[in-house]
Amino acid sequence: MATPLTADRLLKALRDEGLTVIEHRSWRTNNRNHKGPWGPMHGVMIHHTVTSGTANSVELCYNGHSALPGPLCHGVIDKAGVVHLVGNGRTNHAGLGDGDVLRAVAAEAKTLPVDNEANTDGNRHFYGFECVNLGNGQDPWPAVQLEAIERAAATLCRAHGWSERSVIGHLEWQPGKIDPRGFTMASMRARVADRLEGEAPAKPPVTPPPAASTGAYTVKHGDTLTSIAAAHKTNPAELAKLNDLSDPNKLAVGQKLKVPAGSKPAPATKPAAVKYEPYPGASFFLNGNRPALGKKSPIFTAMGKRLVAVGCGRYAVGPGPQLGKADVNSYEAWQRKCGHTGTAAKWPPGKSTWDKLQVPKP
Missing domain, CATH: 3.40.80.10 (Peptidoglycan recognition protein-like)
Known part of the structure; x- marks a missing residue:
């Protein structure tokens, strides 16, 4: 209440x-x-x-x-x-x-x-x-x-x-x-x-309002409102407001956008490496020749969240740290989505589909 x-x-x-x-x-x-x-x-x-x-x-x-x-x-x-x-x-x-x-x-x-x-x-x-x-x-x-x-x-x-x-x-x-x-x-x-x-989110820095005078930017292939805003030291919401965009997700190559005057695109930098959980090997997921049901690891929680994110979640409850049948069904759905069929789509996870899933380190 x-x-x-x-x-x-x-x-x-x-x-x-x-x-x-x-x-x-x-x-x-x-x-x-x-x-x-x-x-x-x-x-x-x-x-x-x-x-x-x-x-x-x-x-x-x-x-x-x-x-x-x-x-x-x-x-x-x-x-x-x-x-x-x-x-x-x-x-x-x-x-x-x-x-x-x-x-x-x-x-x-x-x-x-x-x-x-x-x-x-x-x-x-x-x-x-x-x-x-x-x-x-x-x-x-x-x-x-x-x-x-x-x-x-x-x-x-x-x-x-x-x-x-x-x-x-x-x-x-x-x-x-x-x-x-x-x-x-x-x-x-x-x-x-x-x-x-987790900890409460840190308060973001205050973004100043867009300058009264503006410059122009021409949308290029691969641009998004987020990438353009970051390059011109503003944020997507302010850029959408400045350009009166009804749908900020629809940008056309060649489209002219107003940007804060005097701002220059930031130089290209190499993106920071994302740390993903390396493939732990098929034996990690098995108990003999069967799925290691009941085994506990934070890796299973991280794996399950990614399976949900890519539309392959088959969970009624969870995912959680204990390996269950829903994890097996979800991962097999992912392997089918990756193009595998028959026994190749069955448990355990393979290295190629694991790397493609990009499970973050717990």
């Missing part, structure tokens, strides 16, 4: 967690407060949009449609991991759900009851994030998008002193809903828990 964050506090908290945030139009006053109370808050609800493309998804969530007036959430998380704030206050995202679920979330219960009733106003008590995805089970979830969902949920948990148990999916709240589809909420809660167990 908590008082809703103000617009300023929400914006600051999201950016302090390391997220790129774009303020969409008049999001601070875009709400449904005239239709009912807003708060006290009990948790964060995750959805998928059933749409593709950032610009139209953000506009839809900001305005709503004839059957469901907007805003349809507080923030839209696009496939590049950018959060677009579209509402502040009561929004049409949760609808009526199960009161037993709300009580379990408020109590941060270890397990949620089955959502078999629609008798409680969820728009009053939950923050909502819509994540751009078709929700058909085929549309991939990029790693940066999953990380942004994790960060956004952790942001509100930190702000209110909640644990990961205050984060739920729409499918756990309202009977008949399937969102989010493509990853499990158990796996997302595990990610949020890991983030909350």
Whole structure:
């Protein structure tokens, strides 16, 4: 139970967690407060949009449609991991759900009851994030998008002193809903828990507002708004605002962008080497000729998170440090995705697919 964050506090908290945030139009006053109370808050609800493309998804969530007036959430998380704030206050995202679920979330219960009733106003008590995805089970979830969902949920948990148990999916709240589809909420809660167990994020340096006078930059092949912003000593949100970009993920080669006057692209530098877990050998994953089920290692947690990130997670719970059948099924799905078939796709992990997965060092 908590008082809703103000617009300023929400914006600051999201950016302090390391997220790129774009303020969409008049999001601070875009709400449904005239239709009912807003708060006290009990948790964060995750959805998928059933749409593709950032610009139209953000506009839809900001305005709503004839059957469901907007805003349809507080923030839209696009496939590049950018959060677009579209509402502040009561929004049409949760609808009526199960009161037993709300009580379990408020109590941060270890397990949620089955959502078999629609008798409680969820728009009053939950923050909502819509994540751009078709929700058909085929549309991939990029790693940066999953990380942004994790960060956004952790942001509100930190702000209110909640644990990961205050984060739920729409499918756990309202009977008949399937969102989010493509990853499990158990796996997302595990990610949020890991983030909350770490140190609080360091406060980023204050970025000065863009200069009144501007220079110009011509978009080249391979450029992204993030890379251009870094080269000109600003950030993607400010650059998007400076150029009035409705969809910061859509840049065209040859497009002219305004950049802070006097800034020069930083000289190219060799990227820092990313430290990945080296292939531990097939025997690490086996007990004789069988999977080493029950074996514990932080490597399995790191492996599982990467499998979820690349769309091969087959977890109902986890991933965690103890090797289980879900890990085996997930990795075999990854080996098939890499083009292997038959026995070549079976457990244990091979060196080529392990190197390609890029499991970070625990």
